Amino acid sequence: GNSSDSRVDGTDRLCVSERAQCVPSRVLHLRQLPPDVSEQEVLSLALPFGRVSQLITLKTKNQAFLEMASEEAAVTMVNYYTSATPSIRSQPVYIQYSTHRELKTDNMTNQRAQATLQAMNAGAVHSGNMASGGEGRGIAPGQSPVLRIIVENLFYPVTLEVLQQIFSKFGSVLKIITFTRNNQFQALLQFSDTVHAQHAKATLDGQNIYNGCCTLRIDFSKLSVLNVKYNNDKSRDFTRADLPSGELEPAATFGKSKGLSQYAYFCFWCFPCSGLSMAAVPGSLVSHPRVSLQMAPPAVHSVLLVSNLNPEVRVLFHVFSGVYGDVQRVKILFNKKENALVQMSDATQAQLAMSHLNGQRLHGNVIRVTLSKHPVVQLPRGGAGQEEQALTRDFSGSALHRFKKPGSKNFNNIFPPSATLHLSNIPSSVSEEALKDLFSLNGFAVKAFKFFQKDRKMALMQLASVEEAIEALIALHDHQLDHNQHLRVSFSKSTI
Numbered sequence: 001g002n003s004s005d006s007r008v009d010g011t012d013r014l015c016v017s018e019r020a021q022c023v024p025s026r027v028l029h030l031r032q033l034p035p036d037v038s039e040q041e042v043l044s045l046a047l048p049f050g051r052v053s054q055l056i057t058l059k060t061k062n063q064a065f066l067e068m069a070s071e072e073a074a075v076t077m078v079n080y081y082t083s084a085t086p087s088i089r090s091q092p093v094y095i096q097y098s099t100h101r102e103l104k105t106d107n108m109t110n111q112r113a114q115a116t117l118q119a120m121n122a123g124a125v126h127s128g129n130m131a132s133g134g135e136g137r138g139i140a141p142g143q144s145p146v147l148r149i150i151v152e153n154l155f156y157p158v159t160l161e162v163l164q165q166i167f168s169k170f171g172s173v174l175k176i177i178t179f180t181r182n183n184q185f186q187a188l189l190q191f192s193d194t195v196h197a198q199h200a201k202a203t204l205d206g207q208n209i210y211n212g213c214c215t216l217r218i219d220f221s222k223l224s225v226l227n228v229k230y231n232n233d234k235s236r237d238f239t240r241a242d243l244p245s246g247e248l249e250p251a252a253t254f255g256k257s258k259g260l261s262q263y264a265y266f267c268f269w270c271f272p273c274s275g276l277s278m279a280a281v282p283g284s285l286v287s288h289p290r291v292s293l294q295m296a297p298p299a300v301h302s303v304l305l306v307s308n309l310n311p312e313v314r315v316l317f318h319v320f321s322g323v324y325g326d327v328q329r330v331k332i333l334f335n336k337k338e339n340a341l342v343q344m345s346d347a348t349q350a351q352l353a354m355s356h357l358n359g360q361r362l363h364g365n366v367i368r369v370t371l372s373k374h375p376v377v378q379l380p381r382g383g384a385g386q387e388e389q390a391l392t393r394d395f396s397g398s399a400l401h402r403f404k405k406p407g408s409k410n411f412n413n414i415f416p417p418s419a420t421l422h423l424s425n426i427p428s429s430v431s432e433e434a435l436k437d438l439f440s441l442n443g444f445a446v447k448a449f450k451f452f453q454k455d456r457k458m459a460l461m462q463l464a465s466v467e468e469a470i471e472a473l474i475a476l477h478d479h480q481l482d483h484n485q486h487l488r489v490s491f492s493k494s495t496i
Contacts, residue, residue: 044196078095148186310338315363315474324344325344337391358370418492419464421472424457426485430481444464
């Protein structure tokens with residue numbers, strides 16, 4: 001008969017791999033499967049996208065045919081796996097539309113596959129999510145296809161795309177939700193199958209994403225299914241392209257095309273002066289042979305868009321420059337004064353400022369910090385009005401810049417905002433009482449204070465909250481303590 005009703009008998013005429021099929025079909029052709037692949041492993045790739053009505057595995061040829069219950073499910077599955085190649089036991093598997101419109105089977109050898117199919121279809125929730133139905137598949141009880149991921153030593157931003165790229169080496173990543181809890185970046189990530197989650201946890205737990213930083217701590221989640229409402233830069237359901245983006249404006253997301261390029265040269269920057277190549281630094285996923293990230297070259301953006309402000313130029317200068325890099329220019333937008341552009345010295349500093357300050361409170365408002373599309377902040381032209389001139393400041397010659405020298409030890413003291421401040425450049429004539437009074441008179445309640453034992457020029461001071469510590473840094477960084485010494489204020493990782 002013609003190709004649409006020919007029987008699948010394991011002959012090669014089915015396997016038209018030379019011309020990848022572009023005409024959608026409910027029937028999918030899978031190639032390069034592991035030699036002793038099980039029906040469950042093949043089905044685990046497909047079930048997240050919907051019900052499977054037929055399955056035929058051609059074990060001698062390392063191939064299989066799946067018929068999805070709907071063409072829509074097949075299209076979603078092919079589109080998803082085109083951008084994230086699936087794998088079974090670390091071996092990439094190739095999926096394309098078959099020339100067949102349906103599968104007809106009449107051989108007895110296929111009965112076992114149909115029995116497996118019925119059992120696994122019953123175990124999959126009809127919304128297109130795997131239930132935690134992992135019993136009988138050699139999976140320890142209490143393990144789920146959902147992993148809880150905490151990223152420690154977060155010196156550079158880790159995006160949802162970065163997580164997808166790393167974890168999809170181990171199987172189909174269906175959904176990711178990212179959030180911050182207890183000042184830590186965390187994520188929940190759902191695989192199509194518990195086996196993939198086990199493999200990813202075993203391989204990645206304790207690994208660094210970038211050299212010397214961004215360490216993954218991975219556990220199984222108590223959840224067996226994630227419920228994702230929005231597709232944006234904080235959460236995504238890869239099986240549902242139709243979800244709304246929710247509250248986040250598109251400008252705040254790193255589009256797919258840029259998703260990874262932003263972070264590329266941080267791998268080198270972790271060791272700014274040591275001249276180590278990426279591959280020479282052990283314990284980083286960038287050089288990890290099984291999980292190479294293959295970073296693209298960086299898009300160098302040093303301008304940040306800061307929104308939801310009630311701003312002053314000086315305030316922004318101190319928050320960004322005192323702590324995360326050297327601010328070159330600040331411009332409060334003339335028509336939208338709750339927004340400002342802040343130009344840092346380079347892309348690294350912009351990333352640091354963004355990762356540490358986005359979502360913090362400033363003068364009572366939660367601020368958003370994202371990368372701007374502007375390559376530089378333009379100074380107003382000669383004819384600009386007085387108000388517009390006052391809204392832009394050039395700080396490029398500032399004596400307060402701390403990061404001018406490459407490899408400056410200030411780079412080692414960059415921490416997220418915290419209630420404990422690190423004070424330095426304290427003259428020997430200034431006592432503990434004088435420093436406490438300085439903060440109290442400016443409206444900050446000092447909870448604890450301690451000079452460094454080895455170096456009385458430095459001290460730690462604990463305030464009531466992170467928000468108050470940010471305000472204190474703005475008010476008192478560069479405060480003159482005696483005729484030629486100015487107080488330096490930054491955030492500390494220590495507590496008293």
